[in-house]
Amino acid sequence: MLKDITLGQYFPGKSPVHQLDPRTKLIVLVGYIVALFVAKSWASYALCFGFLAVSIAISTIPVKSIVRGMKPLVLILVFTGVLNLFFTGGETVLVHFWIITITLEGVVRAVFMVVRILMLISATFLLTYTTSPISLTDGLESLLSPLKKLHVPVHELSMMMCIALRFIPTLIEETDKIMSAQKARGADFETGKLMDRVKALIPILVPLFISAFRRADELATAMECRCYQGGEGRTKMKLLRYKRWDMYAFAAGALLVAAVITLASFGL
Amino acid sequence: MTPVLEVKNLCHVYSVGTPFEHTALSDVSFCAHRGEYIGVIGHTGSGKSTLMQHLNGLLKPTSGEVLLDGKSIWADKASTRQARFRVGLVFQYPEYQLFEETVYKDIAFGPGNMGLSKEEIDRRVREAAGFVGLSESLLEVSPFDLSGGQKRRVAIAGVIAMEPEILILDEPTAGLDPSGREDILSNIDAYRQAKNATIMMVSHSMNDVAKMADRLLVMRDSLLAMDGTPEEVFRRASELVEMGLDIPEVTRVFLKLRSLGLDVPMVYTKEQAVKTLTALKGGVPNA
Known part of the structure; x- marks a missing residue:
């Protein structure tokens, strides 16, 4: 069951979206998010949606996997929708019952907010689904490299992120294994009062922490054996280079942002 | 003699309906009697571990049944829970599941979950420690201060202390030195003789299974390929080699x-x- 978590998982593929430079994807994603937050009308939303739909279509990632990734976020979506539905004032009252008032504006706003979050998350999923953690951190490091002048340890930060991402699936697998082993000894995680359930976690957490530290130790040794010393003077085997598709992606992203801003300035 | 454990047409498919769908077991049937020592061999990924996890109800079969004394372990909640205690499962590298402050408390975790009295738990912990050759003085030590082989024995004792009628071990000797292997194998056999328990041991060491087991199950690509005495199985040497196994x-x-x-x-x-x-x-x- 833990294995079903797909958050931040990479689906290897050969589509143009997969082959884009990670920096392109990051920058275009930022542009897309800006457009999404500037968008105020259905027309601009439709533009953003079109952009997203085309990207997903090109990426050949099945829509099903993106929807499946949304499952853990249903609560946030419902919460946002309900809050906006009930607490938006407006002229046209649709339902008035006791202290609950639902206005037309509220309904519109709730739908807007939920759609916005959905589109935001789908796009970030598309990024992590089509970009391996390594190239993602590579791109991030390269984008943040100007900060090196301010003595920000950019390389170290990106290496930490890379390692953290790399070990998420490993730790999930480990947790699964330890849970099974303790269940085999009669541990019960599903029933009991809250306190009992919290206590039931100890037999999982202790071995998990120990193995995480053991792994960290081993990894540190392995890295030192290969003379890892941090970012100073380190060269890359795979240099990031913009290609033709990157130009298309930048152009499309810029067009989207420009269009949405223009629409917004006309009050649409 | 009625078998204590019966597996009927067991199938298991992982991640049904996703691109990662994968059949781990298809139509596996066998039964096990009390006191039998069964060796389970098979290539990596042949479904051995999946099979083992079905026997105590950790995994639910996609289709097929697991019967303990003729009763399905999935019949109701109580039977499933009973199966956990009656069928003890020792995972691969079990030493990584230790968590308590002392060896004693760790071995007592299983019996404690069974809801036994304090005296009974105490008796079982000491007996289990005896089976695996842990001295009394080690019981109050932190399990994390022990050597690898000792940790492994503590973990096995933790399962033995539940006094399962069927004890399943997934590669109990992996990564141990030769004398450690010998010790663990004789510990397991001592438990079998004392309690007339059924042992199922997954192993990659043909020497170990030949020496210990009186029956062998051979898994191949999610199927039960052979089931017989070591003599019958090793007679088909060429087939075993073809499966990536050995004699x-x-x-x-x-x-x-x-x-x-x-x-x-x-x-x-x-x-x-x-x-x-x-x-x-x-x-x-x-x-």
């Missing part, structure tokens, strides 16, 4: 002797080999 080293030596024209029977363990060879020399085995 015990002594068996290979004796097969070669036969092909060289020496009239010797098939032999699977060192002890048998010594006997056969001394008999050939016309002497009497002295050990």
